[in-house]
Amino acid sequence: MGETSQYANPAVWIVEGLLVFFIIWKILSARRGRELFIRRIPGLSALDEAVGRATEMGRPMLFAPGLSGLDIVGLQSMSILSHVVRRAAKYGSRVIVPLADPVLYTVAEEVAKDAYAAEGVPERFAPEDIRFLSDRQFAWASGVVGILHREQVASAFYFGYYYAESLILSENGQMVGAIQVAGTPATTQIPFFLASCDYTIIGDEYYAASAYLSREPTLLGSLVGQDLGKLVIVGLIVLGAVTVTVQSLCPGAQWLCDLANLFIKYFPRS
Amino acid sequence: MGVVWHWLAAPREGWYLAAFIIAALVLGGTALAMLTSTPPRYRKTVVMVVTFVAGLYYSLEFLLPPEAWFFTKPHRNPLTEAQPVVATLAQIVSSFALLLGVWNLFLIHGRAVAKRSAGWYNSAAFFVAFFGILAAGLLKDAAAGKSGQVAENVYLVLFNGFLTSLDSTMFSLIAFYIVSAAYRAFRIKSLEAALMMAAAAIIMLALVPVGAVITNWLPEHGILSAFRIERVGYWLLTGPNMAAQRAIAFGVAVGGLAMGLRIWLSLERGSFFDRQL
Numbered sequence: 180m181g182e183t184s185q186y187a188n189p190a191v192w193i194v195e196g197l198l199v200f201f202i203i204w205k206i207l208s209a210r211r212g213r214e215l216f217i218r219r220i221p222g223l224s225a226l227d228e229a230v231g232r233a234t235e236m237g238r239p240m241l242f243a244p245g246l247s248g249l250d251i252v253g254l255q256s257m258s259i260l261s262h263v264v265r266r267a268a269k270y271g272s273r274v275i276v277p278l279a280d281p282v283l284y285t286v287a288e289e290v291a292k293d294a295y296a297a298e299g300v301p302e303r304f305a306p307e308d309i310r311f312l313s314d315r316q317f318a319w320a321s322g323v324v325g326i327l328h329r330e331q332v333a334s335a336f337y338f339g340y341y342y343a344e345s346l347i348l349s350e351n352g353q354m355v356g357a358i359q360v361a362g363t364p365a366t367t368q369i370p371f372f373l374a375s376c377d378y379t380i381i382g383d384e385y386y387a388a389s390a391y392l393s394r395e396p397t398l399l400g401s402l403v404g405q406d407l408g409k410l411v412i413v414g415l416i417v418l419g420a421v422t423v424t425v426q427s428l429c430p431g432a433q434w435l436c437d438l439a440n441l442f443i444k445y446f447p448r449s
Numbered sequence: 450m451g452v453v454w455h456w457l458a459a460p461r462e463g464w465y466l467a468a469f470i471i472a473a474l475v476l477g478g479t480a481l482a483m484l485t486s487t488p489p490r491y492r493k494t495v496v497m498v499v500t501f502v503a504g505l506y507y508s509l510e511f512l513l514p515p516e517a518w519f520f521t522k523p524h525r526n527p528l529t530e531a532q533p534v535v536a537t538l539a540q541i542v543s544s545f546a547l548l549l550g551v552w553n554l555f556l557i558h559g560r561a562v563a564k565r566s567a568g569w570y571n572s573a574a575f576f577v578a579f580f581g582i583l584a585a586g587l588l589k590d591a592a593a594g595k596s597g598q599v600a601e602n603v604y605l606v607l608f609n610g611f612l613t614s615l616d617s618t619m620f621s622l623i624a625f626y627i628v629s630a631a632y633r634a635f636r637i638k639s640l641e642a643a644l645m646m647a648a649a650a651i652i653m654l655a656l657v658p659v660g661a662v663i664t665n666w667l668p669e670h671g672i673l674s675a676f677r678i679e680r681v682g683y684w685l686l687t688g689p690n691m692a693a694q695r696a697i698a699f700g701v702a703v704g705g706l707a708m709g710l711r712i713w714l715s716l717e718r719g720s721f722f723d724r725q726l
Contacts, residue, residue, distance in 0.1 A: 185511075185529075186511060186512075186513070186514050186515060186526070187511055187512045187514070188514075191512075192512065195512075195706070198703060198706055198707075199706075199710060202706075202707050202710055203710075206711075206716060251705050251708045251709050251712070252705075254708070254712060254717075255708055258717075278550075281543065281546040281547040281548075281549060281550030281551075282542070282543055282546040284546070284549065284550050284553065285546055285549055306553075306556075307556070307557050307560070309553075310553065310554075310557060311549075311550035311551075311553045311554060312554075314547075314550075315612075315616065316616070317615070317616040317619035317620060318612075318615070318616070320619055321615075321619055329568070343620060343623055344619075346623055346626045346627065346630060347619065347622060347623060347626060349630075350626040350629060350630055353629075353633075364701040364704070364705070366694050366697050366698055366701070369697070371630065373634070374630040374631065374633060374634035375626075375630045375633065375634075381697060382696075382697035382698075382700040382701050382704075383697075383700030383701055383703060383704035385701070385704065386701070386704030386705065386707065386708050387704070389717075397711070397716055397717075398711070398717075401707045401710075401711055401716075402707075404707065405703050405704055405706075405707045408703045408706070408707075409699065409700060409703055412699050412703070
């Protein structure tokens with residue numbers, strides 16, 4: 180078994196270089212006007228349905244970015260928030276955004292303000308709807324549960340990084356009868372959202388959200404580049420499995436042994 | 450470069466520390482004022498450059514091996530040595546934002562108390578709790594002797610007695626929510642739900658002694674032993690389940706890389722990234 184290091188090894192340079200190449204290549208080709216196909220993602224299509232439902236019921240919506248900070252997950256969450264707030268502004272609905280991270284709170288406030296301004300109704304922006312609750316996990320969760328029940332929200336969106344509080348929130352959302360859409364890159368929390376939400380966005384669909392919602396060529400290109408990157412990873416998995424299997428079947432072949440050892444050296448188990 | 454990092458990060462006290470803090474605040478304020486007064490066109494460029502340089506630091510820190518020929522000291526990447534300082538810088542920015550968060554709490558709850566709106570007493574409780582634990586926290590460090598001891602005891606009661614217990618209470622609620630969520634998830638309405646129910650039943654039985662008893666009649670060795678419920682459960686967890694988990698993890702990692710790349714190179718579009726800065 181090879182040793183892991185906190186630094187990249189040549190295999191990482193090559194694989195990451197390939198992924199970056201595919202993403203940038205596809206972004207550039209999309210920008211040149213090439214048509215790209217993106218499959219339907221029901222969870223993301225349901226966002227507009229959920230906003231419409233809240234508008235019809237005359238009740239507010241809740242958008243919770245989980246415990247995300249100002250990182251990739253948090254920024255993607257803000258991107259989806261922007262879409263939801265714009266739709267809400269268009270239909271005259273309220274979106275309550277409870278936050279656990281003070282840095283993300285400032286970003287969320289700006290995003291909501293901009294979304295209302297973009298829809299031509301900046302006066303409808305209510306600063307008290309963007310709320311910093313607490314940076315402690317369960318204090319934040321209890322605050323969100325309180326909002327769900329007090330405001331009797333019609334729709335709840337959970338997009339961001341979640342830990343154990345995911346089930347507490349989504350089950351309370353069920354109790355108030357809210358239509359719930361969730362998306363998280365936290366693989367341990369996906370089953371909980373699947374069990375208690377109406378729509379759940381799984382894995383990298385979370386990162387496809389901004390491309391899916393905006394249909395911007397740059398983002399669509401990036402998404403197609405990501406898929407090519409995943410093909411590279413699938414290829415490596417197949418190559419690794421074949422190399423190690425063949426080596427165990429033909430223990431006498433030195434070159435196979437060397438190849439398998441090389442693979443294990445550069446792709447060590449963590 | 451290392452000398453500068455060490456000088457910046459060296460511990461200070463007294464007037465020297467006060468002067469350092471004032472100088473840092475003046476410097477920060479000046480930078481902020483300059484950024485605010487910069488025309489939007491150039492401001493966007495400044496933000497792009499800062500984002501790129503910050504991203505470049507972390508990329509190079511990870512990608513450049515310590516044994517690279519251009520590092521004078523063997524097995525030492527100077528960018529790695531600078532990490533504590535960079536982390537401190539990020540922490541300082543977060544601390545400023547925490548003040549904004551607290552200000553937001555004060556505004557919302559202050560308004561609720563002032564207007565005597567529904568549930569205003571909960572907002573009043575927030576102020577009592579906030580100032581109570583703040584006073585206890587400050588006094589336990591500042592006061593000496595008996596009053597310091599009293600403040601420490603009060604702080605411990607508030608922290609361990611209230612906060613930690615309330616955290617644990619919320620956490621333990623999950624057990625009940627799991628039952629209600631499982632009930633809904635396991636209602637057999639489709640083929641997928643039936644498969645999930647079957648897999649869950651096997652895993653649950655595999656983890657309890659009564660499950661092992663059910664297939665105890667099967668031999669412990671040989672082909673038939675693979676059908677013992679504890680082995681089937683283990684296979685489900687480490688085979689199909691692990692494969693799916695890893696597939697999702699790979700997808701998430703590639704998606705994160707693409708998103709990170711777009712932000713790093715200021716290519717992100719479609720939401721707040723393309724607005725006029």
